[in-house]
Amino acid sequence: MATDPTLLDEESGTKRFRAKRDAILAAAAQAINEQSAKGMTFADVARRVGLNTTSVTYYFKRKEDLASACFENTLDRLQAMLDEALREPTPQARVAKYLSINMGRLAAIHAGTQTPFAVLSDLRAMEEPARGQLMTAWRDVFRKTRTLWGPAKNRAETDLRGARAHVLLENTFWLPVWLTRYDPDQFARVEARLMDVFEHGIAAPGQNWAPGLVDLDHNSAEPGRAAFLLAATRLINELGYRGASVQKIASELNVTKGSFYHHLDAKDDLVIACYKRSFDTIADAQHLADEAGGSHWQRLTSTIATLLDVQFSERGPLLRTTALSGLPFGVRAEMLERSNRIARRYAGTMSDGIAEGSIRPVDALVAAQALMALQNAAFDMRKWAATMPRDKAVAFYASTLAFGLFDDRVLSQ
Secondary structure (H helix, E strand, O other): OOOOHHHHHHHHHHHHHHHHHHHHHHHHHHHHHOOOOOOOOOHHHHHHHHOOOOHHHHHOOHHHHHHHHHHHHHHHHHHHHHHHHHOOOOOHHHHHHHHHHHHHHHHHHOOOOOOOOOOOHHHHHOOOOOHHHHHHHHHHHHHHHHHHHOOOOOOHHHHHHHHHHHHHHHHHHHHHHHHHHHHHHHHHHHHHHHHHHHHHHOOOOOOOOOOOOOOOOOOOOOOHHHHHHHHHHHHHHHHHHHHOHHHHHHHHHHHOHHHHHHHOOHHHEEEHHHHHHHHHHHHOOOOHHHOOOHHHHHHHHHHHHHHHHHHHOOOOOOOOOHOOOOHHHHHHHHHHHHHHHHHHHHHHHHHHHHHOEOOOOOOOHHHHHHHHHHHHHHHHHHHHHHHOOOOHHHHHHHHHHHOOOOHHHHHHH
16 A cells, blocks of 8 residues: 655655754753853754854754753663663662663763763752743652662652762763773773772771861961952852853852953852862862871861862862863863862872772772762862751762762661
């Protein structure tokens, strides 16, 4: 029986429409990852796909609609990956599957057979009603990630699994940043080493969680400037580099734009100063923990606990590395290099701890990046941490990598 040529034309047209729309979404995701959602332009997206700007507006009427569609695509893909992982029989197998899917995706991106999806750091900078819809979808992803560990029996288990879900998600978001240092034929090894940290943690057998917080309040020569940078850091963490305009920052601080420029010459200078404050805080904690002595496990846990205490307190937060999106390339590279130096110091502490027997024989470079993701993302868990005593929140959150994503000892402490 002959097929209606009209139906064939409609089907062909639908396929072409979807293919072009998918190409625009892929190009927009790349632009968002490089320039942030606020910095993305129709002209840049059109150039990336070989179209004119008018052609892009045929598919998406407004730039906000395009950014929202990119984030929806990311959230849908995360849901699909989690659904696949949830078919595995045990929590360990589910987490391993989720990590494997992510590593396979990154390998395909490197090979040019897939395109990156948009990072989610700008979700809160979206305008309503899209913001509310996207944040609801993000919470659904978070809750589904939490179910990788199965149903919780009580509130404490829910809290711990929430911390685990957050650390797992943040590590997979951080992976593309540091995986570029490895050749593709090493990706399987990196996956195995990272899963080893997820499964068994960093502590050697017999080690306990008993950190000593170090004093970071010993040097406050410019309290006014410090307060200014702290408030700016909070806003940039919430809205991203582009979303946190000079006007919004000035309003948040209850100062005029003139007062803003009294502290700094330009907005880029503000972000750089906020990063310097955050990196100096981390490096200070590492240095002071080393000065205090003790085993290298003690030094590492004291550093981590101190920084999480900062993130969960009014002294925090530290600036998220995701705020790098939208910064000029040279500045971004400089900030990433500073981040890498901090990670290498973590790796050095762990290598020394492995030698003395207080830390498990882990891949120190991989474990260090996992720790960077943990401390970087703790800002998003501030409300969660506020529901319990601070030391408990720090212990729950840190246990995810200290003892692994499947160790429940912290529940009995």
